[in-house]
Amino acid sequence: MKKTLLTGNEAIARGAYEHGVKVAAAYPGTPSTEILENIIKYEEIYAQWSPNEKVALEVGIGSSLAGARTLVAMKHVGVNVAADPLMTFAYTGVNGGLVLISADDPGMHSSQNEQDNRRFAKFAKVPLLEPSDSQEAKDFIGAGLEISEQFDVPVMVRTTTRIAHSMSEVTLGEREKDQMKPWGRSPQKYVMIPAYARLRHQLLEEKLVDLQKYSQESPLNRIEWGDREIGVITSGICYQYVKEALPQASCLKLGMSYPFPETLVREFAAGVKKLYVVEELEPFLEEEVKFLGLEVTGKEIFPLTGEINVSMIMEGIGGKGKPSPLKLSDYKPEEIPLRPPVMCAGCPHRGVFYTLKKLDLIVTGDIGCYTLGCLPPLEAMDACICMGASIGAALGMEKADPALKGKVVAVIGDSTFFHSGLTGTLDIAYNLGSSTVIILDNRTTAMTGHQEHPGTGRTLMKEPSASADLEAIVKALGIERVVVADPLDLEEVEKVISAEVAAPESSVIIFRSPCALMVKEKGAPARVDVEECGYCTDCIGLGCPAMVNDTREGEVRVTAGLCSGCGLCIQVCDFDAIHKEGETGE
Amino acid sequence: MNNNINLLLAGVGGQGTILASRIIAYAAQCSGLEVKLSEIHGMAQRGGSVVTHLRMGQEIYSPLIEVGTADIIMATEQLEAWRWLPYLKEGGTVIVNAQVISPVPVILGLKEYPSGILERLKENVPQTFTLDALKMAREAGNEKAANVVLLGLLASQMKFDSACWEEALKVVLPAKILEPNLKAFQMGFQSQA
Numbered sequence: 077m078k079k080t081l082l083t084g085n086e087a088i089a090r091g092a093y094e095h096g097v098k099v100a101a102a103y104p105g106t107p108s109t110e111i112l113e114n115i116i117k118y119e120e121i122y123a124q125w126s127p128n129e130k131v132a133l134e135v136g137i138g139s140s141l142a143g144a145r146t147l148v149a150m151k152h153v154g155v156n157v158a159a160d161p162l163m164t165f166a167y168t169g170v171n172g173g174l175v176l177i178s179a180d181d182p183g184m185h186s187s188q189n190e191q192d193n194r195r196f197a198k199f200a201k202v203p204l205l206e207p208s209d210s211q212e213a214k215d216f217i218g219a220g221l222e223i224s225e226q227f228d229v230p231v232m233v234r235t236t237t238r239i240a241h242s243m244s245e246v247t248l249g250e251r252e253k254d255q256m257k258p259w260g261r262s263p264q265k266y267v268m269i270p271a272y273a274r275l276r277h278q279l280l281e282e283k284l285v286d287l288q289k290y291s292q293e294s295p296l297n298r299i300e301w302g303d304r305e306i307g308v309i310t311s312g313i314c315y316q317y318v319k320e321a322l323p324q325a326s327c328l329k330l331g332m333s334y335p336f337p338e339t340l341v342r343e344f345a346a347g348v349k350k351l352y353v354v355e356e357l358e359p360f361l362e363e364e365v366k367f368l369g370l371e372v373t374g375k376e377i378f379p380l381t382g383e384i385n386v387s388m389i390m391e392g393i394g395g396k397g398k399p400s401p402l403k404l405s406d407y408k409p410e411e412i413p414l415r416p417p418v419m420c421a422g423c424p425h426r427g428v429f430y431t432l433k434k435l436d437l438i439v440t441g442d443i444g445c446y447t448l449g450c451l452p453p454l455e456a457m458d459a460c461i462c463m464g465a466s467i468g469a470a471l472g473m474e475k476a477d478p479a480l481k482g483k484v485v486a487v488i489g490d491s492t493f494f495h496s497g498l499t500g501t502l503d504i505a506y507n508l509g510s511s512t513v514i515i516l517d518n519r520t521t522a523m524t525g526h527q528e529h530p531g532t533g534r535t536l537m538k539e540p541s542a543s544a545d546l547e548a549i550v551k552a553l554g555i556e557r558v559v560v561a562d563p564l565d566l567e568e569v570e571k572v573i574s575a576e577v578a579a580p581e582s583s584v585i586i587f588r589s590p591c592a593l594m595v596k597e598k599g600a601p602a603r604v605d606v607e608e609c610g611y612c613t614d615c616i617g618l619g620c621p622a623m624v625n626d627t628r629e630g631e632v633r634v635t636a637g638l639c640s641g642c643g644l645c646i647q648v649c650d651f652d653a654i655h656k657e658g659e660t661g662e
Numbered sequence: 663m664n665n666n667i668n669l670l671l672a673g674v675g676g677q678g679t680i681l682a683s684r685i686i687a688y689a690a691q692c693s694g695l696e697v698k699l700s701e702i703h704g705m706a707q708r709g710g711s712v713v714t715h716l717r718m719g720q721e722i723y724s725p726l727i728e729v730g731t732a733d734i735i736m737a738t739e740q741l742e743a744w745r746w747l748p749y750l751k752e753g754g755t756v757i758v759n760a761q762v763i764s765p766v767p768v769i770l771g772l773k774e775y776p777s778g779i780l781e782r783l784k785e786n787v788p789q790t791f792t793l794d795a796l797k798m799a800r801e802a803g804n805e806k807a808a809n810v811v812l813l814g815l816l817a818s819q820m821k822f823d824s825a826c827w828e829e830a831l832k833v834v835l836p837a838k839i840l841e842p843n844l845k846a847f848q849m850g851f852q853s854q855a
Contacts, residue, residue: 081691081699185702209698242725243687243699319723387728399730401748404786412745413773415765417675417710445708453770616770621709624764625771635764637805 082246084239087210088177089114091217092147096252097121098172099139101132103495104524105151106186107240108179112149113527116537120251125527125536128463128495129154133161133176140174140230141266143257145221149177152193153462157496159196165230166200167276168266171257173224175217176202178234182356183383185237186523188443188462190381192358197232197334201280203287204334205233205296206312210244212331219296219331227283227290236356238313238383288335296331299344306393307348309341309361309372314354314384321389336364345370352393356384419448421622422592422640424563425516428487430618430644431569432456437485437577438473442466442497444489445523446516453619463492467500470511482577485512491521491529494544498553504582505554512576513555513584516563517546518591526594550584557583564589566647592640599641600656602634608653615645615654666719667695667820668727672746673738674763675712678809682738683714685813685830690718692826698725711742711765736816738795738809739763740779747786755789757815759808761796791815791854798849804842814850 082090088111092100100123102112115123126132129150136148150158155178162176178196181187197204205220207213213235220231264272291297303324310318311330318327328344330337345351345365353362353374362374377392378384387398419426429449432439433456441447441457442465450457459469470486488497493515504511521527528534533543547558557579561572569587576583601622604615615632616625622638623645634645636657646654669686673679680701690697695718702712715727732750736757737743743758750756760780767773784790795811802811810831817827827847835843 081687081697237702238700238725241701243684243697244722244725245691245696313725316723316725385726385728386724399728399751401730402750402752402754402786404747406782406785407744407747411776412741413765413767413775415674415709415711415741415745417708418766420708448708452766452772613771619766619770621764621766621769624769627771627774 078248079245080248081243082210082214083110083241083243084207084210084213084235085110085241086114087213087246088149088217088233088235089117090246090248091214092121093118094214094249094251095218095221096145096255097147097217097221098144098254098256099123099136100147100149101126101135102149103127103129103132103154104521104527105154105179106524107181107235107237108149108151108154108177109524109527111177112536115147123536125529127530129158130161133158133165136174136176137161137165140170140172142171142259144172145255146172146174147177147217148174149179151187152178152180152191153187153189155193155196157463162200162202162230164268164273166202167268167273167280169228170224170230171259173221174230175220175224176230176232178232179240180234180236182236188460190357192360193232193234194333194360195358197234201284202229203227203231203332205231205332206330207233207235207239208312208315208329208331209239210242210246213239214246216331223287223290227287229280229283234312236313284335288338291332291335292337292339294332297337297340298329299340300327300329301347302326304347305349306352307344307350308352308354308393309344309365310354311361312356314356317384317386317389318354321386322393330361333361338368341365342368342370354378354384354389357381416451417448418451418619418621419445420592421620421638422595422598422642424518424587424589424592425449426454426618426620427566427569427644428514428516428563428587429454429456430648431566431573432485432487434570435573438480438483440466440469440473440484440486442486442488442492444492446487446489449487451619453617457487464488464496464500467497467511467513468503470513471500471504471507471509474509474511481510485514485573485577487514487516489522490515490517490519490531490546491527493546494530498549501550501555501584502553509582510580511582512573514573515546515584515586517586517588519588520591520594522591522593526591546586555582555584557581558586559583560586560588562589563587564642564644566644592642595640599643600658601636601639601641602643602645602654603636603657604632604634605653605655606631608651610651610653612650614648614650618644618648620645666717666722667734668732669716669718669734669736670727670732670746670749671714671716671736672742673712674742675708675710677712677738678806679712679714679738681834682809682813683716685810685834686716686816688830688833689822689826692829693822695719696722698722700725711745713746734816734819736812738812741765741775743783744776744779747783750787753789754787755791755819756783756787757791757812757819758783758793759795759812760792761794761808791819793850793853795850798853799846802842802846802849804839804846807843807846810843810846811850814847815853817847818851818854
């Protein structure tokens with residue numbers, strides 16, 4: 077059998093292949109995106125980007141009903157969007173097995189919150205598996221599909237960033253034989269009118285009792301006896317940290333953490349002197365242990381926020397002293413400038429935020445690269461909550477305070493607009509709002525690494541497809557004022573935004589220009605003519621990574637290798653001191 | 663645990679640290695070691711400070727390196743080597759590209775780029791290797807191969823089989839850019855000879 081190195085996401089894709097998955101659906105979101113990007117390597121699987129996670133799960137439900145083994149993937153906050161079908165799909169159950177991947181992000185490396193979706197599994201009453209490395213990520217897809225089919229429920233496989241984006245060795249297997257189940261009409265199972273849903277809920281509660289027995293006997297959960305002084309209950313990536321920090325301690329490793337394996341936990345607790353739970357974020361396991369009346373230490377010594385690491389376990393449970401940082405001379409942390417992420421050189425979003433700041437508008441923002449517009453020096457975003465929230469929030473502000481009419485704009489990207497901007501826009505049109513919605517249409521899902529979406533004219537599997545027409549869509553929603561403009565022409569940007577916010581009715585501005593990272597041909601780089609430069613630093617206000625304010629020399633410079641030649645700095649210069657390489661000033 | 667190699671790769675989003683870390687991971691696996699690697703994508707990529715953890719050895723659990731336990735820090739930019747230096751263990755090695763990329767606070771003129779980083783690195787860490795990897799990569803025919811020049815230098819300080827490095831480069835890099843990268847690797851490898 078072949079061994080190879082895979083990330084957790086690559087291993088999940090491989091697991092889907094080996095265990096006979098036929099359909100996979102997702103919306104991109106860190107840290108889950110690469111699952112579907114890798115699944116398309118296997119031609120036996122049909123895979124697609126859906127416009128959002130709710131639709132992805134609904135496509136998955138249909139696929140399961142039709143009898144196929146199915147995988148649906150999303151980041152943790154995507155499960156919020158997909159919660160509506162999930163809660164009821166738990167009642168109906170499956171035909172072909174279905175696993176839902178929830179990729180959580182403790183520490184918020186690339187997310188707006190760090191909700192712990194293990195709670196979601198329990199809330200939805202679906203079994204929960206937590207792999208702790210890439211091998212398990214692959215194997216748990218198979219286990220999840222089997223549980224799903226055996227107990228007639230969808231199964232959640234919950235990863236975290238350190239599983240999804242870590243590599244470890246995986247033994248590869250062959251693909252199982254396709255096992256398409258026949259579709260059979262069964263309205264009492266699949267049509268959730270109250271009379272049928274009551275029966276299905278009762279049945280689900282009965283399944284959970286059986287699933288708990290399964291969880292107690294399953295090899296997914298195992299006791300590793302060691303020194304009986306200390307016993308640690310853990311799951312997911314924390315298992316690795318515990319083994320590293322406390323190699324001698326006894327450990328109860330939970331691969332299936334819901335339904336909670338009660339008898340196994342009691343057996344383990346009885347066998348050790350002091351019981352701990354090590355888990356990131358919520359005291360999910362700890363509460364279950366306490367519910368059994370057992371004494372346990374968890375969140376008294378571990379944080380409710382962020383990630384856990386080996387040193388914290390060494391210190392908190394006291395296996396050994398934690399390593400200390402290297403002793404350094406002449407090392408002052410406060411001297412080291414931070415390096416936050418920044419909009420790329422040539423990014424078409426930059427000029428829009430520069431103008432929004434200049435016009436001093438209230439900006440309700442959204443989720444994507446352009447959320448970086450909140451950071452200095454652009455600092456032109458006042459709120460950002462979740463996918464699509466910019467639009468409803470803009471309407472709510474003007475409804476609450478009519479004085480804010482004409483002062484609030486919503487800013488949203490194209491992929492995010494297709495994800496959940498349509499209903500908000502419909503609300504503005506329907507409820508007689510006057511808000512201005514700016515769609516930053518860079519023709520891709522940029523933040524997560526350039527995935528296709530309904531507007532790009534191509535599918536995940538690279539088939540040419542219809543390209544959804546943004547102008548026609550917003551007009552059909554009832555917005556009469558629709559303007560398309562070039563975001564790299566600052567004069568036009570200012571003119572258009574000023575006119576649209578001043579208009580008494582609602583409007584949509586589409587700023588259309590491709591993501592700078594997708595433009596292969598760069599323009600000639602800009603160059604600052606030091607003789608002409610008045611050192612006003614207006615150009616620095618663009619926050620372009622290709623421009624440097626050298627305060628020692630009192631000079632502004634362009635780093636030619638980084639410059640994309642977008643020309644924004646040339647447009648903001650009052651001294652006519654910036655020119656394209658090869659062109660001279662007058 | 664003592665035979666394990668902890669390698670921290672630091673750089674700026676877009677410099678190819680993830681690609682470099684994968685090449686090392688494959689070379690280590692080829693050399694018979696267990697490997698774990700952890701990287702960060704998404705928001706962290708857009709020109710931000712990026713770090714990848716690589717652990718290689720006989721029995722590895724955590725994919726993350728704890729502060730003060732890195733055997734090697736390899737940085738594709740000066741300031742990033744300095745930023746992550748507390749992760750190095752006593753007697754560790756630093757491999758650093760002399761390139762300077764100004765972070766936003768410096769670009770804005772709000773903070774100064776710390777001066778004399780390479781000298782200060784050498785003062786603190788006797789085993790510090792410095793290269794102008796960008797210049798060498800240009801000479802090798804591909805500016806983007808600066809990370810691979812550093813890999814060459816790293817390889818000269820490690821005990822992996824050279825065939826494993828070559829194999830790893832072939833597995834990870836697209837065929838059309840392999841040639842300049844192999845050249846860049848050799849230049850880095852021989853730079854300390």
